[in-house]
Amino acid sequence: MKTVIITGANTGIGYATAHSFVQAGHHVLLACRNPEKAQQAQQQLQAIGSGKVDTIPLDLNSLAQVSSAADQILQQYDKIDVLVNNAGMMAPRLESTAEGYEKQFGVNYLAHFLWTLKLLPVLKQAEQGRIIHLASIMHLLGNIKAETFRADQVKKYNGILSYANSKLASLLFSNLLARQLQGSSMTSNALHPGGVDSEIYRGLPAHQYKLIKLFLIAPEKPAELIHQMALAPEWATRNGKYVSLQTPAFRSGKARNMQLAQQLYDQSHAFIQDYL
Template identity: 35%
Template sequence: MKTMLITGATSGIGLAAAHQLAAAGHHLLLVGRDHEKLAAATTSVRAVATADIDALPCDLSHLDEVRALADTVRARYDRLDVLANNAGGFFYHRTETPDGLEATFAVNHLAGFLLTELLLDLLRDSAPARILFTSSTMHHGASLHLDDPQLRHGYTGAGAYGRAKLANILYVRDLARRLSGTRVSANAFHPGVVATGIWDSAPWFARPALAVGKRLLMSTPEQGGRTLTYLAADPDVAAVSGCYFQRNRVTAPTPAAQDDAAATRLHRVCAELVGLPE
């Protein structure tokens, strides 16, 4: 039995993976921002579980809540085998979090970056351990815009989302280098185009087509969740690190996602944005 933390666990890929991992006997820490949804998700996962299922509320758009979550995990648990940074959001119009950060980058990358950095010592002490980021093929064609990290100029919802998912892949490459020899791996993955609530923020004119796409073309959350489950628990990938997966296979991301100099600069910018030492 392993102890696994999953953010974005109240719906979609996170909830589906939680059911799969709970049924396999793992101890899960489910993280969600909506208390009612988190309670409902925890109840549903406990129905199939053979180990403890704990609920940890946290709104990842608030950095203070991310810090408090890390404090809770360190104080309450003596080990953490898997950290799955799965929570995400799509913002069609530029939005800022209460911390004054561009919301797409804050929710899809900075929250996971901060949580990971704050839990690295616990993960090292729990080794072998795994760090996961739910990324996307939307990193194709994306740019980091590190000279304008708040995307105050030229914002588009798709561009901002792709940038955050590109950052996920670069960060796990950087983590894999930093964690070499510790038996803590870091990987990112594309779960497929999955019919989840992330599409609900699309503009009104796109919603009819998306509704059809959800029914006919997109994968189910259960199918998408299987990739998270595979990377969290399968022994075949225990030693794989710094990679990007599609359909449970290592896949080459774009050249921009393999730029180690950009990854180093990204780490520096993210650390500054969340108030961590570089």
């Protein structure tokens, strides 16, 4: 029985992924911000009748809360086999996290950066600690600009581009972490899950959603891929990969730029060091 933590596991891709692990008899920790939704997901997953399901409160909007949630895991668990950094959101209007970061940069990327670094000691205890990041094809439109990190410094906000920036940041983190983990028992890989019919499109006007829905795949599809990346033997030695459903796994020049990855890593580390 493997122990798997999934952020944002109460719905969408995270829930479908949790479902596939529980069905296969594994222990899944649902790391979710909303306790009622987490409990509901837990009950549904327990009804499968195999595996084990626990919940842990995790609000990626706050580095302080992420830090204490990770501490709770470090206290309760000696070993974690798989970490799926799945939670994500889109913010059409400029918003700020609890510590003043632009919301998509903060929630989709920076909080997961802290979460992952804090959990490395328990991932290290697994025979193979596998870290999987939900990136996106949208990273192709992304940029890394320090002046967009903090909400009060953003001059002209574009929600789509900001989402793209956050996904580029996640992919750069996956790549750099993979380089750092080379030669260890741990790996870091990323994926674009395809266009997936989930709640992430909940904010779209009905007519737009109706159109976009024609091209969306079910969350079970990326869940299957994540399951393989997490447990299949052929993924044991794959590290620093980026794979994609529906479309070829094109990585932008920026996503392949390890100097940029290192720069972002250093800046991010400075942002989170008080919470480590």
